[in-house]
Amino acid sequence: MDAIIQALLLIADPYVILLICLSSAFGLFVGAMPGLTATMATALLVPITFFMPPLPAMAVIVTTSCMAIFAGDIPGALLRIPGTPASAAYTNEAYAMTVKGQAETALGAGVVFSAIGGIFGTIVLATSAPLLAEVAIKFSSFEYFWLVCLGLTCAVFIALDDPVKGMLALFIGLAVALIGLENPAGLPRFVFGVTDLMSGIEMIPAMIGMFAIAEVLRIVAAATTRLPPARAISGSIFKGQWTLTKKYPKQILRGSTIGVLIGALPGAGADIASWITYATAKKFSKEPEKFGTGHVEGIVESGAANNAAVSGAWIPALVFGIPGDSITAIVIGVLYLKNIIPGPMVFVNQPAIVTGIFALFFLANLILIPFGWLAIKSAKHILAVPREILMPIVLLFCIVGAFAVTNSPFAIGVMLAFGLIGFLMEEHGFPVAPVILGIILGPMLEQNFVTSMIKSDGSFLGFFNRPIAAGLGVVTLAVWGVMLLRGLKAIRVPQTA
Amino acid sequence: MRFHDSVCGAVLLALAVFIFTYALTIPPMPGQQYGADVFPRMVAIGLGAFSLMLVFRGWKYSAPGTPWVAIAPWMRDPRTRGNFILAFVLTIAYVLLDDIVGFIPLGIAILMVLFVRQKVEWRKGAVIAVAMVVMTQFLFGNLLRVPLPRGILTGFW
Amino acid sequence: MRQRFQQVMALGLLGLVGLASPTQAAWPDRPVTIIVPWGAGGAADALSRILAPMLEQEFKQPFNVVLRPGGSGVVGHTAIAQARPDGYTIGLGTVEIVMLQHQNLAPINHKDFTPFAIINADAGGLIVGTDSPYKTAKELIEDIKRKPAGALKASGTGQGGIWHLGLVGWLLDEGVEPARVPWVPSQGAGPAMTDLVAGGVAFVTASLPEGRAMIDAGKARALANMDTKRLALYPNVPTLTEATGTKWSVLTWRGVFGPKGIPQEVSDRLVPALQKAHASKEFQDFMRDRGFGVAWMGPADASRFMDKSYDDFGRVMKASGMIK
Numbered sequence: 001m002d003a004i005i006q007a008l009l010l011i012a013d014p015y016v017i018l019l020i021c022l023s024s025a026f027g028l029f030v031g032a033m034p035g036l037t038a039t040m041a042t043a044l045l046v047p048i049t050f051f052m053p054p055l056p057a058m059a060v061i062v063t064t065s066c067m068a069i070f071a072g073d074i075p076g077a078l079l080r081i082p083g084t085p086a087s088a089a090y091t092n093e094a095y096a097m098t099v100k101g102q103a104e105t106a107l108g109a110g111v112v113f114s115a116i117g118g119i120f121g122t123i124v125l126a127t128s129a130p131l132l133a134e135v136a137i138k139f140s141s142f143e144y145f146w147l148v149c150l151g152l153t154c155a156v157f158i159a160l161d162d163p164v165k166g167m168l169a170l171f172i173g174l175a176v177a178l179i180g181l182e183n184p185a186g187l188p189r190f191v192f193g194v195t196d197l198m199s200g201i202e203m204i205p206a207m208i209g210m211f212a213i214a215e216v217l218r219i220v221a222a223a224t225t226r227l228p229p230a231r232a233i234s235g236s237i238f239k240g241q242w243t244l245t246k247k248y249p250k251q252i253l254r255g256s257t258i259g260v261l262i263g264a265l266p267g268a269g270a271d272i273a274s275w276i277t278y279a280t281a282k283k284f285s286k287e288p289e290k291f292g293t294g295h296v297e298g299i300v301e302s303g304a305a306n307n308a309a310v311s312g313a314w315i316p317a318l319v320f321g322i323p324g325d326s327i328t329a330i331v332i333g334v335l336y337l338k339n340i341i342p343g344p345m346v347f348v349n350q351p352a353i354v355t356g357i358f359a360l361f362f363l364a365n366l367i368l369i370p371f372g373w374l375a376i377k378s379a380k381h382i383l384a385v386p387r388e389i390l391m392p393i394v395l396l397f398c399i400v401g402a403f404a405v406t407n408s409p410f411a412i413g414v415m416l417a418f419g420l421i422g423f424l425m426e427e428h429g430f431p432v433a434p435v436i437l438g439i440i441l442g443p444m445l446e447q448n449f450v451t452s453m454i455k456s457d458g459s460f461l462g463f464f465n466r467p468i469a470a471g472l473g474v475v476t477l478a479v480w481g482v483m484l485l486r487g488l489k490a491i492r493v494p495q496t497a
Numbered sequence: 498m499r500f501h502d503s504v505c506g507a508v509l510l511a512l513a514v515f516i517f518t519y520a521l522t523i524p525p526m527p528g529q530q531y532g533a534d535v536f537p538r539m540v541a542i543g544l545g546a547f548s549l550m551l552v553f554r555g556w557k558y559s560a561p562g563t564p565w566v567a568i569a570p571w572m573r574d575p576r577t578r579g580n581f582i583l584a585f586v587l588t589i590a591y592v593l594l595d596d597i598v599g600f601i602p603l604g605i606a607i608l609m610v611l612f613v614r615q616k617v618e619w620r621k622g623a624v625i626a627v628a629m630v631v632m633t634q635f636l637f638g639n640l641l642r643v644p645l646p647r648g649i650l651t652g653f654w
Numbered sequence: 655m656r657q658r659f660q661q662v663m664a665l666g667l668l669g670l671v672g673l674a675s676p677t678q679a680a681w682p683d684r685p686v687t688i689i690v691p692w693g694a695g696g697a698a699d700a701l702s703r704i705l706a707p708m709l710e711q712e713f714k715q716p717f718n719v720v721l722r723p724g725g726s727g728v729v730g731h732t733a734i735a736q737a738r739p740d741g742y743t744i745g746l747g748t749v750e751i752v753m754l755q756h757q758n759l760a761p762i763n764h765k766d767f768t769p770f771a772i773i774n775a776d777a778g779g780l781i782v783g784t785d786s787p788y789k790t791a792k793e794l795i796e797d798i799k800r801k802p803a804g805a806l807k808a809s810g811t812g813q814g815g816i817w818h819l820g821l822v823g824w825l826l827d828e829g830v831e832p833a834r835v836p837w838v839p840s841q842g843a844g845p846a847m848t849d850l851v852a853g854g855v856a857f858v859t860a861s862l863p864e865g866r867a868m869i870d871a872g873k874a875r876a877l878a879n880m881d882t883k884r885l886a887l888y889p890n891v892p893t894l895t896e897a898t899g900t901k902w903s904v905l906t907w908r909g910v911f912g913p914k915g916i917p918q919e920v921s922d923r924l925v926p927a928l929q930k931a932h933a934s935k936e937f938q939d940f941m942r943d944r945g946f947g948v949a950w951m952g953p954a955d956a957s958r959f960m961d962k963s964y965d966d967f968g969r970v971m972k973a974s975g976m977i978k
Binding site for chain 2: 047164165167168171172174175178183184185186187189190213216217220221222386388389391392393395396397399400403404407409412413416420427428430442445446449450453454458
């Protein structure tokens with residue numbers, strides 16, 4: 001109870017409220033700009049949050065990410081270009097509605113059901129995380145080892161149709177994590193005499209590189225940078241949304257539930273949640289033939305799902321320090337900078353921060369409705385900001401942002417290198433998210449593996465001696481088995497063109 | 498540029514071999530059986546195994562006629578190729594020159610070059626470039642105390 | 655219209671950044687980083703948490719605590735020693751400063767640092783989980799002697815760290831071959847306590863204040879204190895000498911350090927600030943509440959103390975067979 005009051009007091013600060021409003025505007029703008037993703041919005045904010053106390057920093061990230069995920073729907077409906085990958089699943093559907101003259105309903109559904117999904121996700125986060133933390137306190141290195149393995153595997157398993165390239169991306173990330181001193185023996189490895197490499201590859205410049213620089217490179221290398229003009233929204237976007245809520249309660253619940261679960265799985269976030277729930281909406285629909293022709297049902301379900309996934313991703317991030325998606329991967333980095341180590345002890349030592357994050361999610365999803373309305377009303381102008389002016393500015397911010405984390409130009413080099421790696425990987429059909437996951441979880445995997453081997457005197461049986469460890473181990477091995485089968489099948493039926 | 502899957506696989510395989518051989522040179526942790534060399538070897542084995550799979554898959558099952566190196570459309574068009582190289586070169590130039598030239602002149606130069614390249618009207622571009630750089634200097638350099646190098650402007654404020 | 659949106663965006667960013675922090679002249683005129691070489695929940699972490707806000711208040715600049723655990727303190731201590739000596743990166747150094755070179759873990763010793771002050775000293779302890787069968791240190795040592803080698807494992811810090819030395823010294827004094835109790839290296843006392851509670855190791859030899867969060871939460875039990883006298887914090891916990899008759903005792907210490915070559919100007923401002931913080935009621939109360947031992951040595955005293963300590967540890971570690 002104390003924690004709740006303390007958390008509310010922290011948020012009721014005018015400074016925090018102002019930050020929330022500014023980050024809402026920022027998140028909506030970035031989310032609505034095609035090519036700028038929610039992850040990139042978060043990555044660009046890190047250097048700024050560096051100078052804030054923990055809770056305001058979290059406020060900025062939570063609000064920005066919630067707003068950006070919703071705002072991705074706007075250009076999807078108006079221009080048939082998703083603003084963020086999380087809106088890609090139903091972009092065609094929303095655009096078809098616009099063509100039919102129902103842009104107001106499509107975007108209104110986006111706002112309302114994003115908010116509902118987000119609030120559902122927050123409730124699940126707020127109730128399940130503390131319970132999970134109670135269990136997690138009993139976890140030793142064996143359990144963590146399996147948990148990390150499982151998380152890394154899931155990232156590859158659900159995210160991709162090409163598991164081989166997914167695994168390779170993951171191993172590239174793990175290989176990057178080998179660099180530096182951060183290993184159980186504290187020996188400098190793979191540093192080649194470069195002092196800047198002693199502390200390892202800094203995570204934040206690497207992430208700015210992979211998510212922002214790679215995107216900038218992709219846009220400057222694209223044939224056209226100009227967007228077609230968008231039409232203005234004149235009618236009421238909230239008209240008819242209550243009818244939709246009454247018509248599709250099952251879809252909303254299913255979308256939110258699947259969204260939160262997929263968000264909680266490491267490595268998979270809002271984009272995958274919306275693809276899967278768009279598919280489930282179609283599969284269980286009474287009128288599947290209407291999908292693709294401007295039918296709102298799929299938008300209701302996956303619109304709820306992608307925002308639910310944003311909160312869901314925080315569950316493993318807070319409880320185990322394992323990121324649920326690429327946004328929480330950045331969040332973990334920020335928490336470490338703030339001397340808050342995600343894990344079960346956070347719930348004991350800093351309950352106000354945890355409660356504060358829950359409250360922030362509620363707030364962000366509530367104010368999504370008025371702010372979303374504003375964004376939709378001004379969509380025409382947001383989309384008119386020319387990308388040929390925006391992209392160089394984003395590049396400049398990336399440079400300053402990477403520099404600010406360590407105050408060294410070396411970080412800018414790291415950022416550029418990872419930008420190029422990210423760009424090349426996407427060109428060759430490799431996903432980039434597993435690389436980031438590998439970089440973050442590599443040291444955790446190594447630490448827990450080596451400690452466990454020492455504890456079990458080098459016997460692998462030790463990894464199955466404790467009941468929870470054994471359970472997690474069996475599940476992990478089962479997933480590996482399935483993946484192996486799928487991998488062999490993928491060899492026979494290659495997806496690559 | 499798009500390389501054949503087998504080529505990608507081979508490059509990653511070489512990386513795996515390098516990591517493995519490097520790991521052999523890491524001394525063990527004094528007094529323990531498992532030290533800093535164990536994990537790199539595991540990573541190398543995993544990386545190697547999956548890159549072999551990629552080499553094999555690319556060699557055996559790629560669509561017939563897939564070239565070893567395909568030139569992507571953006572590389573063929575001199576304009577997009579130029580854009581790409583420019584963004585890259587400008588960032589490297591920043592890393593090399595920031596201490597000497599300083600953030601403000603270099604930042605303005607980078608923005609101006611990119612704006613002109615993208616056919617933004619130059620007067621408008623110049624106004625935006627100067628405004629953005631001065632604002633960034635003020636926010637990060639002055640308010641947040643990020644030591645953005647002052648370079649040739651050292652001593653002016 | 656277009657311009658207006660750029661203005662809105664620019665204003666937005668302006669606002670976001672502008673709200674972050676005010677500033678002043680001289681050292682420190684920008685945020686200072688305090689590197690802590692140990693994991694969250696340990697004593698070094700706790701000390702930095704209390705000191706940072708006090709220094710912030712004194713200097714009106716953020717003092718950001720950055721935890722850099724790993725490799726028996728090698729990672730963080732190396733990071734401090736190799737930081738640019740401009741006063742903007744300092745660290746919370748621990749007894750390992752004079753041990754790392756002996757252990758062949760890192761080519762650094764106290765000569766690579768600028769000492770500002772040593773502020774605390776604590777004795778080792780003996781802690782087990784609540785569901786452990788051992789109620790006293792005597793039962794524990796007897797079981798170590800009776801059970802096969804390797805049956806009981808201990809943790810508390812990195813390989814060859816101070817609490818590892820505490821264990822080895824105790825075992826030798828009891829006439830037990832140290833290899834009978836394998837050491838599980840951890841990223842500090844905090845993670846070791848977490849692992850103890852999770853049942854990962856049989857006992858932990860960290861100091862009692864470091865184990866306090868878990869002991870007071872009823873998840874762990876203190877068996878002994880490796881000091882010459884009982885702790886005010888746990889007057890009911892016997893010293894190891896009372897419990898088993900051994901003469902072994904071991905101390906760790908912590909202080910604020912910078913890399914070698916810090917300008918005198920920085921020391922002149924920082925040392926008095928530390929002394930002021932150290933003398934404050936807030937700090938003293940915090941130390942008493944947490945059960946941490948208070949100590950104070952200024953730069954000159956700390957230097958002399960570390961010179962002696964460095965030689966002593968070399969001798970003890972050689973005698974115990976931990977190093978050759």
